[in-house]
Amino acid sequence: AHAGDAEAGKAKSATCAACHGADGNSLAPTFPKIAGQGERYLVKQMLDIRDGRRSVPEMVPFVSGLSDEDIADISAYFAAQAPSAGGAKEELVALGQRVYRGGIEERGIPACIACHGPNGNGIEPAMFPRLAGQHATYTVTQLNKFSMNERQNDGDTRLMRDIAYRMHATEIEAVASYIEGL
Ligand code: HEM
Ligand code: HEM
Known part of the structure; x- marks a missing residue:
């Protein structure tokens, strides 16, 4: 290439x-x-x-x-460009952080840090994207698209579709806000 x-x-x-x-x-x-x-x-x-x-x-x-x-x-x-920072909504940080760092065990949702990293920097060799600072509005849209199978380019592994499908709307909103503040 x-x-x-x-x-x-x-x-x-x-x-x-x-x-x-x-x-x-x-x-x-x-x-x-x-x-x-x-x-x-x-x-x-x-x-x-x-x-x-x-x-x-x-x-x-x-x-x-x-x-x-x-x-x-x-x-x-x-x-190669420097990413700009964003901000989280104070009232969503606790839930967002819990989901991001620990997943949701009772519904089999893995921790986001496993693939996107503790600081949201992603894991480039694995093509796991950086999330830190991303607009929460965009992140919510993507999680909803994954959960409704409107975005399928996570491939045969269905990694993101299986995760987003099991998340509640309040959890999606909270984790997206937390991510914007990372
Ligand atoms: C993509 C969030 C857990 C692997 C994404 C995207 C978001 C996201 C918002 C889209 C990024 C963009 O469009 O810029 C989350 C959240 C997680 C989580 C909130 C925890 C609840 C995981 C885990 C893995 C993973 C555990 C690995 C096992 C991926 C991959 C993509 C992706 C491979 C890119 C898919 C593609 O090629 O289009 N994730 N993620 N994620 N995530 Fe996650
Ligand atoms: C998504 C690059 C032009 C609107 C994306 C993504 C990339 C990208 C890499 C995926 C981001 C991610 O997964 O995190 C580019 C490049 C462009 C270009 C290199 C020029 C050659 C445009 C233009 C528009 C646009 C001109 C508006 C008219 C969008 C939108 C999305 C997107 C709305 C997200 C759609 C969704 O919800 O999945 N772009 N883009 N892009 N781009 Fe562009």
Whole structure:
């Protein structure tokens, strides 16, 4: 595979800025922050979106013409940007932290830290995404999409779909807020 070139990627990323911000720190909470996200995870998501394994209709016009090399370069650029911090809602931190660190044993939900790390930095070699600082609105949307099988690109392992399906709405809201504050 082509090794991503962040300099080349910067030039190719101009069309992403309207939604994701020039440095990948989106302002609107429905658009994910992608600054500092793992490079291999970014490549996987862009290929999944371009090739139809993950449905993001509003992005298709911007990625359909990109080559694998373009995607590698753009991913290298966003992975190298500093992620911005977010904040948690005080009243949701206790529940959110409990779910994030310990899972929910009685419903077989594993701890999020196992894959996304204690500080939410993810595990890049395994393509487990960084979550820290992400907009809670976006995170809630993704967990709901996983639970309704509208996002299936976690693959045959069904890791995230099995987890999100068993979570209650209050737990999803709390863990998403906690994650934004990480
Ligand atoms: C999601 C990259 C252009 C709207 C994503 C994701 C990536 C990405 C990597 C997945 C993030 C994650 O899983 O954490 C890019 C790049 C672009 C681009 C590199 C330019 C080539 C755009 C534009 C828009 C847009 C122009 C708005 C018109 C969205 C939305 C999602 C998303 C709404 C999340 C959808 C969902 O709920 O699943 N983008 N994007 N993107 N992008 Fe883009
Ligand atoms: C993706 C949350 C536990 C593996 C995600 C995403 C969220 C999330 C919000 C989407 C990230 C994005 O779009 O940027 C959580 C929460 C967890 C949890 C709240 C605990 C309740 C786990 C565990 C594993 C895991 C235990 C591993 C066994 C993954 C993987 C993806 C992912 C592989 C990426 C799927 C893909 O390729 O699209 N998680 N997660 N997660 N998570 Fe988790």
